[in-house]
């Protein structure tokens with residue numbers, strides 16, 4: 060019977076969750092991230108109240124899950140390549156991302172978010188620290204987008220640019236066939252860093268605008284507005300208002316222009332989707348995973364139809380939706 064067949068793996072779900080929680084709560088995971096290549100007894104030597112054999116078994120679970128690497132000969136453990144990559148690209152590193160999950164019970168009790176995202180000023184401070192590490196994660200996806208976005212783009216506006224990874228790929232991937240100019244727009248401290256990080260050889264094809272995206276004044280004509288991983292920061296009424304405002308002012312000067320939204324819309328993995336909703340909610344109360352249908356309805360009432368979707372490879376959940384007349 061299927062129910063009998065699944066029962067052991069269902070039980071393992073709780074075991075897995077608690078193994079991860081225990082290794083974090085006792086500081087084992089943190090010790091491995093900070094001091095790789097030590098044995099279980101080294102990791103436990105500071106604590107008087109742990110049992111090395113039991114810790115070794117717990118580490119065995121983390122090993123089979125792919126969280127840690129292990130050399131059975133020497134007895135050493137280290138953070139695995141996969142998790143070390145996450146440590147590199149997650150804003151604040153792996154441990155600060157886990158620290159968000161740790162608040163799950165508290166979040167369920169009071170619905171409070173953990174970052175101050177309410178004003179443009181506070182977002183400027185948060186994103187000046189957090190918007191840049193993900194560049195590595197999105198670089199390949201950004202190149203796929205740039206190469207597949209037809210017609211080739213000449214004047215692009217990237218709203219909420221952060222590291223500028225998406226716009227930068229447009230300049231680099233299309234050069235020298237198309238002379239593409241990108242205007243990167245973000246809050247003042249963030250955009251100063253976007254500009255500082257841009258390779259000097261590209262800067263003659265970049266403009267940097269410090270602006271709150273609630274008050275954009277499109278003073279030049281754009282072929283494309285690019286909005287990557289931004290609208291999920293806004294609750295549905297605000298996201299609708301912003302998107303429609305940007306589309307209407309874009310179309311008033313460039314009727315053939317297009318809008319490209321990059322985000323994790325309708326995830327095919329239901330667990331990933333449910334977890335993402337909670338993660339976003341814990342980070343930011345107004346955060347919302349808007350669906351493709353929702354974006355289509357909002358764009359339509361501002362004058363653009365959904366044209367097509369572009370798969371961006373890895374990470375698999377990130378996709379681009381293109382809207383045109």
Ligand SMILES: C[S@@+](CC[C@H](N)C(=O)[O-])C[C@H]1O[C@@H](n2cnc3c(N)ncnc32)[C@H](O)[C@@H]1O
Pocket residue numbers: 179182183186187190193194197218219220221222223224244245246249270271272273286287288289292
């Ligand atoms: C999740 S990050 C995405 C960054 C980048 N587009 C990417 O995909 O990596 C959201 C960006 O939107 C910017 N942002 C948030 N609120 C903003 C506002 N009111 N005006 C301008 N930019 C804002 C943040 O500073 C941040 O760089």
